[in-house]
Amino acid sequence: MSGIPGALDAIPLIGLVFQLMGYLIENINPISATTVAVSVPIALAALCGVMCERSGVVNIGLEGIMLICAFVGWYASALVAGALGPEAPFPLFGATPALLIGVLAAIVAGMLVSLLHAWLSISARIDQIIGGTIINIGAAGITGYLYTLVSGQSLTGAGQFTPLGVPQEVATVPLVGWLLNAVLNQGPIGLTTIIIVIIFQIMLFRSRWGLRTRAAGEHPRAVETVGIDVIRLRYRNVVMSGALAALGGAWLSMEYGTQFQANMTNGRGFIGLAAMIVGRWSPVGAFGAALLFASATGLSLSITISPPSGDLGNVFSYIPSEFWDALPYIITIVILAGVVGRSIAPAADGQPYERESAS
Amino acid sequence: MTRRVIQSLAEPLAAIVLALLAGGIMIFLLSGLVPGRQPFDARLPIDAYGALVSGIVSFNGLTSTLVYSTPLILGGLGVAVGFKAGLFNIGGRGQFLMGSIASVAVISAIGGATGPWIAIPLALLAGALAGALAGFIPGFLKATSGAHEVVTTIMLNYILFYVSNWAIKGPLTLPRAPQPTTQDISELNGALYVLPFTRDLHIGVFIALLAVPIIWFVLYKTTLGFEIRSAGANPDAARYAGMKTRRLIVLTMSLSGLLMGLAGSVTLLGQVHQTSFGYDTGIGFDAITVALLASSNPIGVLFSGLLLGAMRAGSPAMQSQAGVPPDLINALQAIILLFLIVNVLRRVLARRRAGTSTPEPAALTAGKYSTESVQ
Amino acid sequence: MTQDGPGVPALEMRGMTKRYPGVVANDHIDLDVCPGEIHALLGENGAGKTTLMNVLYGLARPDEGQILLDGKPVQIASPADAIARGISMVHQHFMLVPVLSVADNVILGAETMANPIFLDRKQARRKIADLAGRFGFELDPEAKVASLSVGQQQRVEILKALYREARILVLDEPTAVLTPQETDEIFGLLRRLAADGRSIVFISHKLYEVLEIADRITVIRRGKVIGERRPAETTEEELAELMVGRAVELTADRGESHVGRPMLQIEGLRVADARHREIIPGLSLEVRAGEIVGVAGVAGNGQDELVESIVGMRTPQGGKVTLDGRDVTGLSPRKMNMAEVAYVPGDRHRFGLILAFPVYDNLVLTGYYSPPYSRSFLRDDQAIKSSAERQVEKFDIRTPSINVPAATLSGGNQQKVIVAREFDRPLKLLVLDQPTRGLDVGSIEFIHRQIIAKRDAGAAVLLVSAELDEVMEMSDRIAVMYRGRIVAEMDGRTADKSEVGLYMATGGREAAEATA
Missing domain, CATH: 3.40.50.300 (P-loop containing nucleotide triphosphate hydrolases)
Known part of the structure; x- marks a missing residue:
């Protein structure tokens, strides 16, 4: 790194900034599509968090839930693919029966693990952060154990979903085309996520379910006294949220990649929690924050794939590749620390609700 | 008094026994995936646990248990100190890595020139301080901005992982190695071998054993310990009582990181001798398990550290003799904690004595990410 | 019908x-x-x-x-x-x-x-x-x-x-x-x-x-x-x-007060709440040695913020707080504690006690840092426990032993733990926030007697209570707080309850109109 001061002396800083902007504009189209894609698991984790925490349950186990679902989805699809033999994919998204069954299996697994978390937090009333951590430890352990065993078998996977795709003529139109490309050049899980964000936002603030959910997260006793079963409401939300985390896991092993890898969630669940906080516990806000965090990955991927030329490339060549790898995590910490003080959690978040009659 | 000790032992023991049973069932159900075994082979759990025990109960197995326990005890103390202050340090992995890297750096820089008697204490010191720094950052962020340490320590784990990779590839790299790795320091630190006739027992064991009473004394016999425990049990009351809760957060996270860094340092100096990409002993989760099993009691950490160390020491034998991968231990850990945290024993007993209420949840950490009220 | x-x-x-x-x-x-x-x-x-x-x-x-x-x-x-x-x-x-x-x-x-x-x-x-x-x-x-x-x-x-x-x-x-x-x-x-x-x-x-x-x-x-x-x-x-279940005196006998020098003087105090709104826009109040000043007001008119800024738990935006002639504005809770100021917080479970800790630890919660309870960073368990035994006796705290968690005590006895801890030393100023909220009559009488004893020993007492009756019964002087200001002060023995209530509700606008 000793070369940097010399390089900075030689090149005026202003010029560098202009070059960086030029590079970004030139590459915005691929970067933004990648960013949206990379944001999908973060957004799904964040939505899972919003659904739990709005009703008053903290779920830091969603990293583990995603990991388990990534494994279950991939393994189920591989088993089905093995049993059915090669099949022609549907014309859309490269979907095969194996992949679809894989996603379904992941969702079921996600809801089951969430049911465990719901029981721990709501019925057993243990510390929810400890409970979530145990799920994370268990998920890493059990998927590691299974994956070591399974990788001894010769499994041919079920492949992966493919993006919807936007015709090249449209995708290259500045602004409108770029935007369409960013949004539509996604696989089925990515597109579903965008739709879920919109529906979830409307439901949370306009539906009966949303009103009751928000009230339960703020003042569960008040909710109980108007005749609503807080326990059941929280169970339902936590179990439903498991399906969201499951989609995030399925995305990792079936839409982004083609197979499971040990600890492949790589902290995305926790980045999702940060996105939830930065997005102030609203679905749209959480998705926005997820995009923000993902843009760091988008940028670093872009720099790896098509490194900038000229002086900018010169400067970047001094930056170790590890910096770009760490950038999403650095951005997450920095933004979280900057925003968290102004972002107020639901008042009863993380507090187990105890009925008076529970004796 | 003895009654209380027995009670505090009964619950973890019941959890362990039940978890081993559940683990046995899991091995049984998945035995079809183990090479050379039929599906639903009832012998497999017995073989696996037998191999595990045989891996522990031998002279080498016992010294190896001590060696594996060393970082677990230090790391477990680190997590336990955090829990006492209401802080959840999941950043053990990153802090451990920093401890290792700092120790390697010191040895590489001065080891040849000064010899082990100066270099090794300095390496330990550097490892502890590097860990403390890695713990200071999330502590500082929490105290100043309220960012929850659970998220920041996890993020730091990844950041420090890449920092360590950069160091292994860059300044600390061993020239002409096929894979990026650091210098092997086992020749230099021969002085660390305590008992000449053991294969692997090193001085780090004594550091860990010494840390237990020191941390116990700090927590229960000093005013600082009272402040840490008060801040953990009720931060608002601690502030009311005139304790500087922000400073306590930073201090406790640093102390927690220091113990983790020390764990990384002794493991590197006495056990693994060099690091390469992706070096991870699983300390982050293991230390949490150790602390939870001990209800954050330093004396308890000694025993739970030894227990998990024994399982780690025996697991290679389980792999080689029964074909059951050591990852099983990670899964078992979670099952033990699950049974422990839901108080299986008390739940079962309580059901019999109808009418008693469910036990209070162990409030180890405040359940929120943002603590706006830290002042 | x-x-x-x-x-x-x-x-x-x-x-x-x-x-x-x-x-x-x-x-x-x-x-x-x-x-x-x-x-x-x-x-x-x-x-x-x-x-x-x-x-x-x-x-x-x-x-x-x-x-x-x-x-x-x-x-x-x-x-x-x-x-x-x-x-x-x-x-x-x-x-x-x-x-x-x-x-x-x-x-x-x-x-x-x-x-x-x-x-x-x-x-x-x-x-x-x-x-x-x-x-x-x-x-x-x-x-x-x-x-x-x-x-x-x-x-x-x-x-x-x-x-x-x-x-x-x-x-x-x-x-x-x-x-x-x-x-x-x-x-x-x-x-x-x-x-x-x-x-x-x-x-x-x-x-x-x-x-x-x-x-x-x-x-x-x-x-x-x-x-x-x-x-x-x-x-x-x-x-x-x-x-x-027994004959009760319906009003506490506050006796005669012997008012001494000004002990607590607050001038132009400005305090913001958690959302940075100025909830106290400039408040002045004086409490003299040997008198009880009761602050009456509807909850949420800045009483909590006032009390917290006096005892150091909240930093005022402006103004001056003087204790016995010394400027103590913005000092930390610890410094105020050392300046012989005691504080009984309104929410005893949130601030006043660590419920999971044994009674003896709660009895030194604010005093643990100095002799006799500690010497050069080390706790003196012996001194802590013997002092606890003495206070349990002196303040009639009903507990099976000093070793049980504070959570196991009844509300009245929990409050007595706080009172024992805060009252059992020489004091210049005693700040009380809702000292008897939710307690049984026996505990209320006991705590009221202790407050009067402290006043008679020369402490200045500031009593904040949402229970108007308590303020009326205990105060030598009543200050009515409305939207962060003291809008009226009157003699505690002659004040008229409905007049106080009018000031509480309107800040004196209507009271002023009525007399005009």
Whole structure:
């Protein structure tokens, strides 16, 4: 790194900034599509968090839930693919029966693990952060154990979903085309996520379910006294949220990649929690924050794939590749620390609700 | 008094026994995936646990248990100190890595020139301080901005992982190695071998054993310990009582990181001798398990550290003799904690004595990410 | 107002019994309420009034007993059951979600729907406005509950009951946080509701209130019904004796005060709350050695912020606080503690105690850092424990031992732990925030005596209480706080309660107009 001061002396800083902007504009189209894609698991984790925490349950186990679902989805699809033999994919998204069954299996697994978390937090009333951590430890352990065993078998996977795709003529139109490309050049899980964000936002603030959910997260006793079963409401939300985390896991092993890898969630669940906080516990806000965090990955991927030329490339060549790898995590910490003080959690978040009659 | 000790032992023991049973069932159900075994082979759990025990109960197995326990005890103390202050340090992995890297750096820089008697204490010191720094950052962020340490320590784990990779590839790299790795320091630190006739027992064991009473004394016999425990049990009351809760957060996270860094340092100096990409002993989760099993009691950490160390020491034998991968231990850990945290024993007993209420949840950490009220 | 005859009560509870581990909260209680009747349930804190109503409302399951509505036995297993049968409850601690609007709070659980999924907020607003108009009060259905005064919040609670067409309305200590004027208003509303044919259960421990509002009074003590009276046939003295079980002096004897030099002087204090709003825009107050200054005011007028900025838990934006001639503005809680200032916080579970810690640790919570409890960073367990034994004796703290967690003590004894810790040393200033909230009469008397003893020993005492009665009884001087300012000061022995109430409610605008 000793070369940097010399390089900075030689090149005026202003010029560098202009070059960086030029590079970004030139590459915005691929970067933004990648960013949206990379944001999908973060957004799904964040939505899972919003659904739990709005009703008053903290779920830091969603990293583990995603990991388990990534494994279950991939393994189920591989088993089905093995049993059915090669099949022609549907014309859309490269979907095969194996992949679809894989996603379904992941969702079921996600809801089951969430049911465990719901029981721990709501019925057993243990510390929810400890409970979530145990799920994370268990998920890493059990998927590691299974994956070591399974990788001894010769499994041919079920492949992966493919993006919807936007015709090249449209995708290259500045602004409108770029935007369409960013949004539509996604696989089925990515597109579903965008739709879920919109529906979830409307439901949370306009539906009966949303009103009751928000009230339960703020003042569960008040909710109980108007005749609503807080326990059941929280169970339902936590179990439903498991399906969201499951989609995030399925995305990792079936839409982004083609197979499971040990600890492949790589902290995305926790980045999702940060996105939830930065997005102030609203679905749209959480998705926005997820995009923000993902843009760091988008940028670093872009720099790896098509490194900038000229002086900018010169400067970047001094930056170790590890910096770009760490950038999403650095951005997450920095933004979280900057925003968290102004972002107020639901008042009863993380507090187990105890009925008076529970004796 | 003895009654209380027995009670505090009964619950973890019941959890362990039940978890081993559940683990046995899991091995049984998945035995079809183990090479050379039929599906639903009832012998497999017995073989696996037998191999595990045989891996522990031998002279080498016992010294190896001590060696594996060393970082677990230090790391477990680190997590336990955090829990006492209401802080959840999941950043053990990153802090451990920093401890290792700092120790390697010191040895590489001065080891040849000064010899082990100066270099090794300095390496330990550097490892502890590097860990403390890695713990200071999330502590500082929490105290100043309220960012929850659970998220920041996890993020730091990844950041420090890449920092360590950069160091292994860059300044600390061993020239002409096929894979990026650091210098092997086992020749230099021969002085660390305590008992000449053991294969692997090193001085780090004594550091860990010494840390237990020191941390116990700090927590229960000093005013600082009272402040840490008060801040953990009720931060608002601690502030009311005139304790500087922000400073306590930073201090406790640093102390927690220091113990983790020390764990990384002794493991590197006495056990693994060099690091390469992706070096991870699983300390982050293991230390949490150790602390939870001990209800954050330093004396308890000694025993739970030894227990998990024994399982780690025996697991290679389980792999080689029964074909059951050591990852099983990670899964078992979670099952033990699950049974422990839901108080299986008390739940079962309580059901019999109808009418008693469910036990209070162990409030180890405040359940929120943002603590706006830290002042 | 149709009735099946005077003999059939709208609500009857027979032999209600509820046991908690170690206590019988309700011991075979009988209670009945007729249509159009206001029936008061009188008892001191901890007598079992709230438990009985929780049983009625389905929040607690009775161990024995029967509930009859209009003469027919019913099972009430949950609040939903209670609501379906026309029972509504206004809880002592409001069951409102602060971040939601009035309308959302009212409809929650009984939502008006546009379709099976989405709410019909427009229709809900119209219905709420109609109801409010019918019973003569104004409320903006769009306002966030957090922005309402406590009096308005209570009206939202009553609106919730009316919206659900409640026939039986239970109010748990509804006047605890109101000004005398607001109390009169709520009494008027209750009378209108009773005249409308509804049955009302009015829970209170205030004697003069039940005499004023009730048609019938049932007194309970330690979970048992002690007697039933009609207001016309009884007196405050008799009710007090029934309630407590012995003759009580209805007013504390504060004795003569010997006022000394100015001890606490506050000039132009400005304080912001958690949301950076200036909640105290410039307050001045003086407390002299040997006097008790009581701060009266409706909750939420900056009392908490005032107290916290005096004791160092909150940093003032401006102004000056002087203690015995020394500038102590913005000093930390520790420095204030060392300057012989003691503080009894309003929320004893949140601030005053560490419930999980043993009694002896709680007794040194604010003094642990200095001799005799510690020497050069080391705790002296021996000194801590022997001092604890002494204080338990001296302050009559009922505990099996000093080693049990503070959580196991009763509310009164928990508060005595705090009082022992804070009072048992020489003091210049004693700051008390709600020192007797929720306690039984015996504990209240004990703590009041200790406060007076401290005053007589020369300490300046600042007493903040939402209970106007306590301020009236204890203070040598009364300062009324309104929107972060002291709007009136008067002699504690001659002050008129309704005048204080007027200042509390309006800040003196109307009082000034009345005299003009």
